[in-house]
Amino acid sequence: MTSASQSVRTQREVRHPEKTAFLSLSKALGRVAVYVVLIFLGVTWIFPLYWMASSALKDDPQVYTVPPVLIPNPAHWNNFADAWNRFDFNRAAFNSVFLYSLPVTLFTLISSMIVAYGFAKIRWRGRDALFWVCIATMMLPWQVTMVPLFIIFKNLGWINTYWPFVVPSLFGNAYFIFLLRQFFLTIPEELSDAARIDGASEMGILWRVILPLSKPAIAVVLLFRFLWAWNDYLGPLIYINSEAMQPLALAIYRMRTLALSMGNTAMAYPHLMAVSTLIALPIILMFIFAQRTFIEGISTTGLKG
Amino acid sequence: MTAIVTGWRNMSKTERRNQILGLLFVSPWLIGFLLFALFPLIASFYYSLTNYDFIREPRFIGLANYQRLFTVDPDFWIVMYNTLYYVGIGVPLGVAVAFLIANLLNSDIKGRTLFRSVIYIPSIVPAVCTAMVWLFILNVQYGVINGFLKTLGMATIPFLSSPDLAKPSLIMIYVWAQGTAVVIFLAALQDVPRSLYDAALVDGANLWQRFWNVTVPMCTPVILFNFIMGIITAFQDFTLPFVLTGGGPMKSTEFYVVNLYRNAFVQFSIGKASAMAWILFLIILFFSVVLFRTSARWVYYGGEK
Structure with missing residues (x-):
């Protein structure tokens, strides 16, 4: 097929040499145009993040000078530390990492793996029907259940704690159950059957046979669940109202108020940009070091950032 | 059972x-x-179906909450208009831009991974951080865009402080954060068989004809997917409008979930907020069903069905 079409093209090129020259010129021009457009788009797309990081290094006069200062000079690297210490961001970082993102990520992975195993590797009646219910729950907007859940968790005394995020993560997440199930299905049945004949329990098969073969899928779950927890704003806004318990996403909001009231004084904008940069940095680094996992996770299941 | x-x-x-x-x-x-x-x-x-404020017992009032929302509530139709404006313009624009960028990235170029990263990273950076950056960039007095306009002696643009411009500004930021859709499109484009393009070349199809008669039909399932996911997620957008504009100026960016949050957790109108949550649920369900139903007519599933 390919070779046939190539030979047809060659014949045409032989017959019309002047047309071929024109074609390759327009092709080259087309490629230059593609690069020009892509570089323009790339610069536009990265500019806001560049502006965030570069403004973080400026002092007050540099921030509001007209024409705008594109490269900070002098660069004030101590802005990062100053901004960080302006509020108790150490505490907020501790809350974000150890009370929210890490436990939720770990528990979601474990519970979703167990459930996915039950949907993929054990044959039982009603399995496919329940799996469809599981998929259908992905369509349920969580704003619908937001208010009743708040009432339940409030009655349990969980306001200003991270239990409203940690406890539900023990019960699996439909997206990741789906993703892991699809992955488990690609692992040959013979492997689990062989382990069964050797007397392994189902838990043992999941742990010793399936888990070592599922590292790519597990990486996707870990990355995305961490990302969602780190970026979550509405959840903490509802459940956390003491400043000491706030995660980073909420703590930074206090700096916004400062920036809007102080304007071009008191280092309001450079500090706001410095803290924004520091909160965005772990996610950007995570992407750079695990780019393949991110891209695979998105292109196979359409997971949102 | x-x-x-x-x-x-x-x-x-x-x-x-x-x-x-x-x-x-x-x-x-x-x-x-x-x-x-x-x-x-x-x-x-x-x-x-009740009148409830977290404190007194819920009192059953039938469909009165729904009736009030549709008829006498001063905000509901404003909020609905704002949201439909945002979704109705933002989602098609976002899908179109993402698809075009993906096509550019799919052409024979060097540095595809770098360009893809640059386009994708804005969609995973915490929305709170990007909101802070845009708050700064679009600021009338200190923002960099208006800084350049002032340099050129042009009038400044009140991106976020004018009720006419606030929604388009948020749509611009929404489109900027569509990296996930670009990655999904790029994966789909790489799956289009080369033989189809070769055949089209033999038939003398130009670039434009190849795009419309090969690329687009081969990618309709993915276009549909991104479109549905776009509608579902854009309807629920919260962090960006809440942090950036807080629903203002003059309620011009008071989107559905922002208003729902305010009714539930600021006004404590639980009955009204729950009615809004159910309307949202039905709207999202409706869009999903309509798109899936009509898809059979124009989606190309590779001859599977």
Whole structure:
């Protein structure tokens, strides 16, 4: 097929040499145009993040000078530390990492793996029907259940704690159950059957046979669940109202108020940009070091950032 | 359920064991589904039929909340208009831009990975951080865009402080953060068989004709997917409008979930908020069903169906 079409093209090129020259010129021009457009788009797309990081290094006069200062000079690297210490961001970082993102990520992975195993590797009646219910729950907007859940968790005394995020993560997440199930299905049945004949329990098969073969899928779950927890704003806004318990996403909001009231004084904008940069940095680094996992996770299941 | 019970007697020992194990493995999800999805969904519907403020007992008032929202509520139609404006322009624009960028990235270029990263990273950086950056960039007095306009002696643009421009500004930021769709499109484009393009070349199709007659039909399932996901997620956008504009100026960016949050957790109008949550649920359900139904007419599934 390919070779046939190539030979047809060659014949045409032989017959019309002047047309071929024109074609390759327009092709080259087309490629230059593609690069020009892509570089323009790339610069536009990265500019806001560049502006965030570069403004973080400026002092007050540099921030509001007209024409705008594109490269900070002098660069004030101590802005990062100053901004960080302006509020108790150490505490907020501790809350974000150890009370929210890490436990939720770990528990979601474990519970979703167990459930996915039950949907993929054990044959039982009603399995496919329940799996469809599981998929259908992905369509349920969580704003619908937001208010009743708040009432339940409030009655349990969980306001200003991270239990409203940690406890539900023990019960699996439909997206990741789906993703892991699809992955488990690609692992040959013979492997689990062989382990069964050797007397392994189902838990043992999941742990010793399936888990070592599922590292790519597990990486996707870990990355995305961490990302969602780190970026979550509405959840903490509802459940956390003491400043000491706030995660980073909420703590930074206090700096916004400062920036809007102080304007071009008191280092309001450079500090706001410095803290924004520091909160965005772990996610950007995570992407750079695990780019393949991110891209695979998105292109196979359409997971949102 | 009855099928499971009556089938029990006819099962072999292994089948019974598998039935119990299967249910046991999916039980975390099943319990979680009942506790954190189904029960709150029903409770939310019940609250939508009551007058409730977290303090006094809910009082049953029938469909009055819905009736008031549709007829006398001063904000509901404003909020609905804002949201439909944002979704109706933002989602098609976002899908189109993402598809065009993906096509550019799919052409024969060097540095594809770098360009893809640059386009994708804005969609995973915490929305709170990007909101802070745009708050700064679009600021009338200190923002960099207006800084350049001032340099050129042009009038400044009140991106976020004018009710006419606030929504278009948010749509611009929405389009900027569509990296996930670009990655999904790029994966789909790389799956289009080269032989189709070769055949089109033999037939003398130009670039434009190849795009419309090969690329677009081959990618319709993915375009549909991104379109549905776009509508569903854009309808629920919260962090960006809440942090950036707080619903203002003059309620011009008071989007559905922002208003829902305010009704529930600021005004404590639980009945009204629950009615809004159910309307949102039905809207999202409606869009999903309509798009899936009509898709059969124009989606190309590679001859599978």
